[in-house]
Amino acid sequence: MNTDKQLPEDEQVTRLLARHIANARFSDLPPAAVAAARRGVLDWLGCALAGSRHATLDILASVMQELNGQPQATVLGRDSKAGLLEAALINGQMGHVLDYDDTHMGGVVLHASSPVLAALLALSETTKASGADLIVAYACGFEAGVRIGQASPEHHRGGWHLTGTLGTFAASAAAARLLGLDEQRTVHALGIGGTQAGGMQQNRGTMCKSFHAGKAASNGLLAAKLAQKGFDSSMQIVEGNRGFCRIYSSVAAPQALVDGLGTRWEITRNGHKPYACGVVLHPAIDALIQLRKTYAIEPAKVSSISLRVHPLVLAITAVVEPRTGLKSKFSISHCAAVALHDGAAGTAQYTDARALDPAITALRLKTSAVADETLRNDEAHATVVADGKTYEIHVDHATGTVGNPMDDDAIRQKFLANAVPVIGKDRADKVCEWVASLEKQSDVSQLPVLCA
Amino acid sequence: MNTDKQLPEDEQVTRLLARHIANARFSDLPPAAVAAARRGVLDWLGCALAGSRHATLDILASVMQELNGQPQATVLGRDSKAGLLEAALINGQMGHVLDYDDTHMGGVVLHASSPVLAALLALSETTKASGADLIVAYACGFEAGVRIGQASPEHHRGGWHLTGTLGTFAASAAAARLLGLDEQRTVHALGIGGTQAGGMQQNRGTMCKSFHAGKAASNGLLAAKLAQKGFDSSMQIVEGNRGFCRIYSSVAAPQALVDGLGTRWEITRNGHKPYACGVVLHPAIDALIQLRKTYAIEPAKVSSISLRVHPLVLAITAVVEPRTGLKSKFSISHCAAVALHDGAAGTAQYTDARALDPAITALRLKTSAVADETLRNDEAHATVVADGKTYEIHVDHATGTVGNPMDDDAIRQKFLANAVPVIGKDRADKVCEWVASLEKQSDVSQLPVLCA
Numbered sequence: 001m002n003t004d005k006q007l008p009e010d011e012q013v014t015r016l017l018a019r020h021i022a023n024a025r026f027s028d029l030p031p032a033a034v035a036a037a038r039r040g041v042l043d044w045l046g047c048a049l050a051g052s053r054h055a056t057l058d059i060l061a062s063v064m065q066e067l068n069g070q071p072q073a074t075v076l077g078r079d080s081k082a083g084l085l086e087a088a089l090i091n092g093q094m095g096h097v098l099d100y101d102d103t104h105m106g107g108v109v110l111h112a113s114s115p116v117l118a119a120l121l122a123l124s125e126t127t128k129a130s131g132a133d134l135i136v137a138y139a140c141g142f143e144a145g146v147r148i149g150q151a152s153p154e155h156h157r158g159g160w161h162l163t164g165t166l167g168t169f170a171a172s173a174a175a176a177r178l179l180g181l182d183e184q185r186t187v188h189a190l191g192i193g194g195t196q197a198g199g200m201q202q203n204r205g206t207m208c209k210s211f212h213a214g215k216a217a218s219n220g221l222l223a224a225k226l227a228q229k230g231f232d233s234s235m236q237i238v239e240g241n242r243g244f245c246r247i248y249s250s251v252a253a254p255q256a257l258v259d260g261l262g263t264r265w266e267i268t269r270n271g272h273k274p275y276a277c278g279v280v281l282h283p284a285i286d287a288l289i290q291l292r293k294t295y296a297i298e299p300a301k302v303s304s305i306s307l308r309v310h311p312l313v314l315a316i317t318a319v320v321e322p323r324t325g326l327k328s329k330f331s332i333s334h335c336a337a338v339a340l341h342d343g344a345a346g347t348a349q350y351t352d353a354r355a356l357d358p359a360i361t362a363l364r365l366k367t368s369a370v371a372d373e374t375l376r377n378d379e380a381h382a383t384v385v386a387d388g389k390t391y392e393i394h395v396d397h398a399t400g401t402v403g404n405p406m407d408d409d410a411i412r413q414k415f416l417a418n419a420v421p422v423i424g425k426d427r428a429d430k431v432c433e434w435v436a437s438l439e440k441q442s443d444v445s446q447l448p449v450l451c452a
Numbered sequence: 453m454n455t456d457k458q459l460p461e462d463e464q465v466t467r468l469l470a471r472h473i474a475n476a477r478f479s480d481l482p483p484a485a486v487a488a489a490r491r492g493v494l495d496w497l498g499c500a501l502a503g504s505r506h507a508t509l510d511i512l513a514s515v516m517q518e519l520n521g522q523p524q525a526t527v528l529g530r531d532s533k534a535g536l537l538e539a540a541l542i543n544g545q546m547g548h549v550l551d552y553d554d555t556h557m558g559g560v561v562l563h564a565s566s567p568v569l570a571a572l573l574a575l576s577e578t579t580k581a582s583g584a585d586l587i588v589a590y591a592c593g594f595e596a597g598v599r600i601g602q603a604s605p606e607h608h609r610g611g612w613h614l615t616g617t618l619g620t621f622a623a624s625a626a627a628a629r630l631l632g633l634d635e636q637r638t639v640h641a642l643g644i645g646g647t648q649a650g651g652m653q654q655n656r657g658t659m660c661k662s663f664h665a666g667k668a669a670s671n672g673l674l675a676a677k678l679a680q681k682g683f684d685s686s687m688q689i690v691e692g693n694r695g696f697c698r699i700y701s702s703v704a705a706p707q708a709l710v711d712g713l714g715t716r717w718e719i720t721r722n723g724h725k726p727y728a729c730g731v732v733l734h735p736a737i738d739a740l741i742q743l744r745k746t747y748a749i750e751p752a753k754v755s756s757i758s759l760r761v762h763p764l765v766l767a768i769t770a771v772v773e774p775r776t777g778l779k780s781k782f783s784i785s786h787c788a789a790v791a792l793h794d795g796a797a798g799t800a801q802y803t804d805a806r807a808l809d810p811a812i813t814a815l816r817l818k819t820s821a822v823a824d825e826t827l828r829n830d831e832a833h834a835t836v837v838a839d840g841k842t843y844e845i846h847v848d849h850a851t852g853t854v855g856n857p858m859d860d861d862a863i864r865q866k867f868l869a870n871a872v873p874v875i876g877k878d879r880a881d882k883v884c885e886w887v888a889s890l891e892k893q894s895d896v897s898q899l900p901v902l903c904a
Contacts, residue, residue, distance in 0.1 A: 056683070059681045060678065062681060063674075063678050063683075066677070070535075072519075083535070085519055085520075160699065191655065192660055195655050195660045196667060198647060198649055198650045199647055200647045202456075202643075202647070202688065202692040202695050202699075203685055203686050204694075206643070207683050208644055208683075208685045211647070212647065222515075222519075226511065226512065226515050229511045229514060229515055231508070231512070231659050231660075232658050232660075233655055233659070233660045234654045234660070237652070237655070240654040241654070242652055242654040242656075243652070243654050247611035247653075
C-alpha cells in the first residue's frame with residue numbers, strides 16, 4: 001500500500017514546504033539573506049578549491065573518470081569536466097573534505113553549502129540561471145535542510161551525519177527550485193531525495209565523511225531531475241507514518257517545517273569557520289590562540305593545557321592520538337596543541353604529517369579537557385601552565401558564530417588564502433568581485449568556469 | 453574523531469565478514485547454494501525483462517541518458533547501453549519494479565537479487581568474470597545483506613525498505629568479491645556502501661520503491677570501485693557505536709554477522725514469487741486461485757470474500773482502493789479480487805488499467821480480511837460466499853516459500869512468460885540453457901548481451 005495518510009491541509013507540511021519553494025522569488029528575500037548567500041558562495045568556493053587537491057579527491061575523481069567520460073560540468077580546481085551527477089559528487093566532497101565549510105548556527109549542525117552549491121553549480125552549466133536564481137535556490141535548499149532537521153530533533157543524537165541526510169533534502173529542494181518545478185513535482189523531488197538520505201557518524205574521520213556531502217549533492221540533483229520528468233514518490237516524505245522525522249529521529253516535530261515559513265530565513269543563521277576542523281572545537285582554539293598571542297607563551301615550556309568545554313566537544317572529539325589529518329580535525333588535543341604551537345588552525349595544521357609531528361604529539365599528551373554543562377557550545381575556558389606560570393582565558397562566543405561572526409573582509413581573506421594557491425591571484429580576485437554582486441549576474445555558469 | 457572502538461578480534465564482526473567474503477571460493481559452496489544461484493539468476497533476469505517496459509523505467513532511462521551518454525554496460529531489454537553506475541541503477545530498478553523478484557525466506561524480507569545481480573552484471577562487462585565467479589559473488593552479497601539484517605532485528609519495523617538499505621551492503625559485498633578485493637578493502641567497500649544505505653517504507657506504492665533497489669546496486673558498485681582504489685571508511689560500519697545495527701535498528705545483534713559463517717549459506721533460503729505482488733499476500737492468493745479452480749466459482753455471483761491472514765498482511769497491505777498498478781501490488785483486496793476473478797496474479801493483474809477495472813473494484817469492495825496471530829506468514833484461510841453457497845480453504849504453505857518451493861520447471865516457465873514478450877522465444881530459450889550450466893560458463897558478459 002501507499003503509506004500516505006489522510007491529513008488536514010495544514011498538516012501536510014511537506015506539501016506546504018514544497019509550495020513555499022516552488023513560489024519563492026528573489027524579491028521575497030530580505031537583504032540579510034542575500035548577503036548571507038553571497039558570503040556563503042564565496043566561502044564555500046574557497047573551501048572547495050582548497051579541498052580540490054586533497055588525496056581523497058584524487059581517488060574519487062579517478063574512479064569517476066573511469067565510470068563516466070562525458071564532460072558536462074566543471075570539476076572545481078582540477079581542470080577537468082565530468083558528468084552532471086559526477087561533478088556534483090566531486091565538488092560536494094571537495095567542499096567538505098577539509099571540514100572548513102560553513103555550519104548552520106541555529107541548532108541544526110548542517111553544512112548546507114557543500115551539498116546545495118555543488119548541485120546548483122553543476123546544474124547551472126546546463127540551465128541558464130542568473131545570480132538571483134542561484135540565490136533563491138540556495139536559500140530554499142538551506143531552508144529545507146534546516147527545517148527538516150528541526151522537525152527531527154533527535155536526528156543528530158541518533159548517529160546520523162546531517163550533511164549527508166539533511167543535505168540530500170537541501171540539495172533536492174535547491175535543484176527543484178533552480179529547475180522551476182511546480183509544487184507537486186517539488187514534493188516528489190523531496191520524496192525521491194529523502195529516500196536516498198544517508199550518512200553515518202560512524203564514518204567520522206574517514207574519507208566517507210565528506211563523501212556524504214558529495215552524495216547528498218548528486219542524489220539531490222538526481223531527485224530533482226527525475227521529478228521534473230514525472231517520477232513520483234510519497235507526498236509525505238517528512239510527516240508520514242514512516243516519514244523521515246519518524247524513522248530518522250526518536251522524536252518528531254513535523255510542524256517545524258512550516259512555523260514562520262517565509263518570515264524567517266535560516267540562511268541568515270549560517271556560520272563561517274575560521275578554523276579547518278570540527279566547529280565544536282573552535283571556542284577552545286580561539287582561547288589558546290589568544291593566550292599564545294597575549295602572553296607569548298613558548299610551546300616547549302608548556303607543562304599542561306587544561307580545557308573546560310561544552311559536553312558535546314568530548315562526545316565527538318575525545319581522541320588523543322589521531323594518526324591522519326582527517327582524524328586530527330576531530331581531536332580536541334590536536335586542536336589545542338596546534339593552536340598553542342602554531343597560533344593557527346588552518347589547513348596546514350591538519351595534514352597527515354602534522355598529525356604525526358613530534359612537537360605536536362608531545363603537546364597533545366599534555367592536554368586535558370573536561371565537560372562543563374554550564375557552558376554554551378560557542379564558549380570555552382582554557383588554563384595553560386608554562387614555565388611555572390599559569391595563564392587563563394575565557395571565550396564567550398567563538399569566532400565565526402552568530403554571536404561573533406567573521407566579517408566580510410575576514411571571509412574574503414579566508415577565500416583568498418584557500419583559492420590563490422589553486423587558481424592564482426588574478427582569478428581569485430575576479431571571483432571575489434563577481435560574487436560581490438552575485439544578485440546582478442546574468443549567467444551563473446561563468447562561476448564554475450572561473451574556478452575550473 | 454574516528455568513532456571506531458577497541459574490540460577483541462572476535463567482536464570485529466565487519467572485518468570477519470569481510471574476511472569470509474575475500475576468501476570465499478566456488479569450491480566452498482554446497483551444491484544447494486549453486487543451485488539456488490542458478491535459479492536466482494534465471495528468475496531475476498525474467499523479472500527484469502518484464503519490468504524493462506514499465507513506464508517507471510522510461511522516465512529513469514531518459515534521465516540517465518541525459519546525464520550520461522557513455523555506453524559502458526547493457527541496459528536489459530531496452531536495446532541500449534549506459535554508464536556502469538547508470539546501468540546498475542536502471543537494471544536494479546527494473547528487477548524490482550513489478551514486485552515479482554525473489555525474497556529471502558529466513559526472516560529478513562530482502563529482495564537481494566535486484567541490487568546484487570544488477571551490480572554484478574554491469575561489472576561483468578568490464579571485468580572478465582566466469583560463471584563460477586558470478587555465483588560466488590552473488591552468494592557472498594546475499595550472505596552479507598541477510599546477515600546484516602539479522603544483526604539489526606528491529607530494522608524492518610523501524611520503517612526501512614530492506615531492499616534499499618541491506619541491498620546496498622549486499623551489492624557492495626558482491627561487487628567487492630567480483631573485483632577480488634582483499635579483506636581490508638572489502639571492509640571499506642562495506643563501510644562506503646553502508647553509509648549510503650537508504651530507502652523508506654513511506655515510499656511503498658510509488659516509483660521510489662523499486663528505485664531503492666536500483667540505487668542499492670549502483671551505490672554498492674560505486675563503493676567497491678572506490679575501495680579498490682584505496683578510499684577508506686570506518687572498520688566497524690555494522691558493530692560500531694554509531695554503526696548500522698545500532699542506528700538503523702532499536703535492537704542490535706552484531707554477532708549474527710558471524711554465527712555459522714561458512715557453514716550456512718543464506719542464498720539456499722531464497723524464495724521465488726509465483727505472483728507479481730508483495731510476498732505477504734501470496735498465501736491468500738493461493739487460497740482464492742485454488743477455490744476458484746476447485747469449485748468453478750463465477751466471479752459475478754460472489755457476494756463476499758473473507759480472509760484470515762498473518763497480522764503483517766494487514767499492517768502492510770490494508771488498502772482497499774488502489775488507483776495505480778504499483779499501489780495494487782500492496783492491496784489485499786485487489787489481490788483477492790484478481791485471484792478470484794482471473795485465477796491469476798501475474799503482471800497482467802497489476803497494471804494501472806486493472807487497478808481501475810470495474811469488475812475488479814466491485815470484487816474488492818466485497819473483500820474483508822482479519823488478522824489472526826495464530827497463522828504463520830506463509831499461511832492463510834479464505835471463505836467465499838457465491839450464489840448462496842459457502843466455500844472454504846486453508847493454505848498451509850504458500851507456493852514459492854521454503855515449505856512449498858517453486859520447482860525448477862515452474863521457475864523456467866515463469867522466466868519464459870516474463871522474457872519471451874521482450875527478447876523472443878529463441879533468445880529466451882538460449883538464456884535458460886546458458887544459465888542451466890552457469891557454473892561452467894567462462895564469460896558472464898555474454899549474459900547481459902543475450903538479454904539486451
